[in-house]
Amino acid sequence: LLPIECFRLSGNSLRGFIADIFYIKGILAISDRIYFKKASEWIEWVQKNFEIAVSLDPYLVQGYFFAGIVVGRNKEGIKRGIDFLKKGLKLNPYEWRIPYWIGFNYYQLGEFLKAAYYYKKASILPNSPKFLKSNVVMFYYQAQKPELGIVYLEGLLKSVRDPAQLKWIKRKLEWLKKIVFLEEKVKEFKKLYQRFPQSLEELVEKGLIKEIPKDTFGKGYYLDQKARIRSKF
Numbered sequence: 001l002l003p004i005e006c007f008r009l010s011g012n013s014l015r016g017f018i019a020d021i022f023y024i025k026g027i028l029a030i031s032d033r034i035y036f037k038k039a040s041e042w043i044e045w046v047q048k049n050f051e052i053a054v055s056l057d058p059y060l061v062q063g064y065f066f067a068g069i070v071v072g073r074n075k076e077g078i079k080r081g082i083d084f085l086k087k088g089l090k091l092n093p094y095e096w097r098i099p100y101w102i103g104f105n106y107y108q109l110g111e112f113l114k115a116a117y118y119y120k121k122a123s124i125l126p127n128s129p130k131f132l133k134s135n136v137v138m139f140y141y142q143a144q145k146p147e148l149g150i151v152y153l154e155g156l157l158k159s160v161r162d163p164a165q166l167k168w169i170k171r172k173l174e175w176l177k178k179i180v181f182l183e184e185k186v187k188e189f190k191k192l193y194q195r196f197p198q199s200l201e202e203l204v205e206k207g208l209i210k211e212i213p214k215d216t217f218g219k220g221y222y223l224d225q226k227a228r229i230r231s232k233f
Contacts, residue, residue: 040076046067097122100118156169
């Protein structure tokens with residue numbers, strides 16, 4: 001492939017035309033996996049085509065998707081996808097889908113706090129869907145940091161005006177507060193009996209709580225194998 005700088009010297013219409021050519025080459029490269037012995041070489045070839053395409057036309061959003069998401073068929077591919085999307089975010093900083101896709105990739109890697117960061121970044125960009133703001137909380141839950149989710153949602157309550165969205169936020173906030181409450185009771189049990197409870201029912205039996213709180217978001221709270229409070233979905 002020729003250096004990208006060579007194509008940037010072209011006029012706007014010609015640049016757009018060349019961007020489309022490399023976009024198509026990138027699409028075709030996705031199906032050329034059989035011609036590469038190593039997955040890393042195939043990913044590099046796919047991304048190089050899309051790199052030229054989006055460098056010439058930063059608004060070619062689907063190029064970011066194919067090079068950042070579609071190539072992520074294993075851990076290495078997902079990481080390469082994240083690197084590509086981060087470069088794309090510099091070219092097109094106001095496109096909400098790019099940080100959203102970065103967050104999705106971090107979610108696939110199990111790096112939930114990083115996923116939350118990029119979902120938040122996506123949620124404040126123009127035309128981003130409303131669900132992104134409240135979905136950030138699920139990553140804090142997965143990261144076992146419900147207290148961070150509470151702080152985030154309480155901040156959202158001060159800025160959101162839509163009644164339906166406010167109702168949804170309050171529901172998730174109540175859900176997280178109950179998780180934090182139960183985790184505190186589990187810690188209290190551990191101090192009293194030098195062991196973790198075998199179930200939440202044991203907290204009731206020992207008089208630490210009157211009853212297991214109703215799960216306002218899932219299908220019931222429970223104690224996992226690491227004595228952390230989880231919710232059934």
